[in-house]
Amino acid sequence: MQKHLKIIIPFLFVGLFGSLIFQITSKIKHKKEVAENIKTIPNFDFQNVNGGRFTNENLIKNAPTLFVYFDSECEFCNEEAEMIKQNIDKFSTFQLIFVSIENPDKIKDFAINHKLINYDKINFLSDTKISFAPTFDVKSLPCLVLYDKDQHLIEKIKGQIKPEVLIKKLTTKD
Numbered sequence: 514m515q516k517h518l519k520i521i522i523p524f525l526f527v528g529l530f531g532s533l534i535f536q537i538t539s540k541i542k543h544k545k546e547v548a549e550n551i552k553t554i555p556n557f558d559f560q561n562v563n564g565g566r567f568t569n570e571n572l573i574k575n576a577p578t579l580f581v582y583f584d585s586e587c588e589f590c591n592e593e594a595e596m597i598k599q600n601i602d603k604f605s606t607f608q609l610i611f612v613s614i615e616n617p618d619k620i621k622d623f624a625i626n627h628k629l630i631n632y633d634k635i636n637f638l639s640d641t642k643i644s645f646a647p648t649f650d651v652k653s654l655p656c657l658v659l660y661d662k663d664q665h666l667i668e669k670i671k672g673q674i675k676p677e678v679l680i681k682k683l684t685t686k687d
Contacts, residue, residue, distance in 0.1 A: 547650040554578065554664045555648050559612060559638035562621040567610075567638050572664070576634070577683045578608045580658040582651045585615055585623040589673050590655040594627040600676040601632070607683055609635045612645045659683055 583590035624630040659667040
């Protein structure tokens with residue numbers, strides 16, 4: 514019996530160690546793929562709050578784009594939206610895309626509450642397929658993903674950021 518254990522335990526150890534190495538390698542490979550995919554705005558397809566589709570084709574050309582991943586019940590997300598509203602004139606040359614996994618009615622209420630609903634360059638989208646977070650490698654709320662006018666990634670920001678800093682980041686690449 515002990516002879517069998519002396520043989521089985523090393524094989525189990527090698528098997529577990531090999532499995533661990535494989536998992537780590539897979540995660541590193543996945544992270545590199547995602548980082549490569551978001552260097553420019555990846556293809557996406559979301560529903561706007563009026564029931565229509567919004568894809569890459571709807572993006573305004575030659576305008577820096579700010580994606581804001583949010584949840585209407587997130588305190589920090591509400592504060593971020595409020596700071597954007599208070600500085601709305603400074604955001605006039607940028608395209609703002611608010612994305613949430615919530616239903617369109619809840620997202621629309623959020624937009625109305627923050628008085629951000631009637632701006633041509635601000636869109637509120639519902640991610641019904643829950644694809645934004647894995648595609649853009651987003652793991653927190655709010656998360657802001659900034660792209661320059663050529664749709665190249667500037668930075669991904671976890672959490673809140675002051676509008677002045679955000680505007681500076683969006684304009685320094687121009």
